[in-house]
Amino acid sequence: MTTQTIHTAATHGLPVATEGAVLHAARDLRIEHKPLAALGPNDVLVQMRSGGICGSDMHYYAEGRNGTNELRQPTVLGHEGAGVVLATGADTSIAAGTAVVIEPALPCRTCPTCLSGRYNLCPAGTCFGSPPTDGLFARHVVVPEAALHELPASIPAEIGAAIEPLAVAVWAVERAQVQAGHRVLVTGAGPIGLLVAQVAAAKGASEIVVTDVNDDRLAVAARFGATRTVNTAATALDLQDMDRLIECSGNTRALSDGIQTLAPAARATVVGQARPTVDGIPLGFLQRYEIDLVTAFRYAHAFPRAIELASSGVVDLRSIITSTFPLEDAAAALTAPVSDPTNLKVLITY
Numbered sequence: 001m002t003t004q005t006i007h008t009a010a011t012h013g014l015p016v017a018t019e020g021a022v023l024h025a026a027r028d029l030r031i032e033h034k035p036l037a038a039l040g041p042n043d044v045l046v047q048m049r050s051g052g053i054c055g056s057d058m059h060y061y062a063e064g065r066n067g068t069n070e071l072r073q074p075t076v077l078g079h080e081g082a083g084v085v086l087a088t089g090a091d092t093s094i095a096a097g098t099a100v101v102i103e104p105a106l107p108c109r110t111c112p113t114c115l116s117g118r119y120n121l122c123p124a125g126t127c128f129g130s131p132p133t134d135g136l137f138a139r140h141v142v143v144p145e146a147a148l149h150e151l152p153a154s155i156p157a158e159i160g161a162a163i164e165p166l167a168v169a170v171w172a173v174e175r176a177q178v179q180a181g182h183r184v185l186v187t188g189a190g191p192i193g194l195l196v197a198q199v200a201a202a203k204g205a206s207e208i209v210v211t212d213v214n215d216d217r218l219a220v221a222a223r224f225g226a227t228r229t230v231n232t233a234a235t236a237l238d239l240q241d242m243d244r245l246i247e248c249s250g251n252t253r254a255l256s257d258g259i260q261t262l263a264p265a266a267r268a269t270v271v272g273q274a275r276p277t278v279d280g281i282p283l284g285f286l287q288r289y290e291i292d293l294v295t296a297f298r299y300a301h302a303f304p305r306a307i308e309l310a311s312s313g314v315v316d317l318r319s320i321i322t323s324t325f326p327l328e329d330a331a332a333a334l335t336a337p338v339s340d341p342t343n344l345k346v347l348i349t350y
């Protein structure tokens with residue numbers, strides 16, 4: 001069966017193998033050929049144009065693990081990717097030539113959590129580029145049509161991978177319930193924090209304070225969305241009565257200090273990757289003022305809004321893209337944000 005499918009594909013001139021960035025162990029990334037999965041009736045073959053390096057990719061590369069998930073077999077990295085449809089399965093409706101961004105979550109779509117619409121929380125779900133599931137840093141990938149979102153002409157596939165972190169920001173602001181007139185504190189000016197500031201501005205937040213310990217990043221925040229920036233390595237946070245905290249740094253101190261700036265009945269949202277357990281959260285303060293502490297994990301139904309915000313120019317995707325590397329230099333791309341901290345989003349191009 002498989003042989004027959006591959007043979008059919010071959011007779012149509014489609015690739016049966018592709019080149020990808022395969023992580024074998026920590027700091028052992030190889031650009032090698034891998035066979036492409038057969039194109040099922042609901043699948044689409046995408047020729048990749050951009051891939052985005054995320055913190056999780058950097059953890060897998062540097063340590064062979066990210067949080068509790070460990071690399072146990074060679075895996076193609078990458079969950080941020082965009083490209084152009086090259087071939088389509090028999091039961092799909094998307095046309096070849098369409099520019100698309102891939103939503104990397106692979107939920108089961110049948111459990112009660114998925115059926116309730118909260119597919120990002122699917123207990124059985126996985127994600128492209130989360131070992132052992134192969135990811136998107138490859139010249140071609142076969143993905144279910146359901147994972148695709150069409151890109152308008154205003155968002156070239158060459159930068160389309162950056163829609164994924166924007167979807168994270170859209171969902172973070174959604175979970176934070178930011179409303180017009182809100183005073184919002186965003187802690188962490190990495191790609192996510194910078195996009196969160198822009199999405200919060202689009203929601204009509206009247207004041208957006210962004211904190212970080214890096215002045216270059218804060219300078220970007222000041223150009224895009226922030227009404228004020230604070231370098232917390234040099235200056236104490238002298239805020240009060242903030243309506244929303246959106247924590248994007250993963251730093252416990254930023255979370256606990258940020259909570260202390262909140263007004264009664266405010267809301268704090270944890271977006272940056274949290275440690276398994278955390279001391280120092282001012283629980284008594286949260287209770288005394290009925291401040292809601294919520295979390296955000298990836299996104300659900302956020303890609304269409306992210307595409308709309310980028311397409312209309314309300315959010316500038318290029319504000320976070322600082323460098324690009326060809327696939328052959330994927331290892332350099334995976335360390336670029338560490339070797340040069342002025343880097344924000346690093347893209348792989350094909």
Ligand SMILES: [Zn+2]
Nearest residue numbers: 054080164165
């Ligand atoms: Zn990401």
Ligand SMILES: [Zn+2]
Nearest residue numbers: 108111114122
């Ligand atoms: Zn599910």
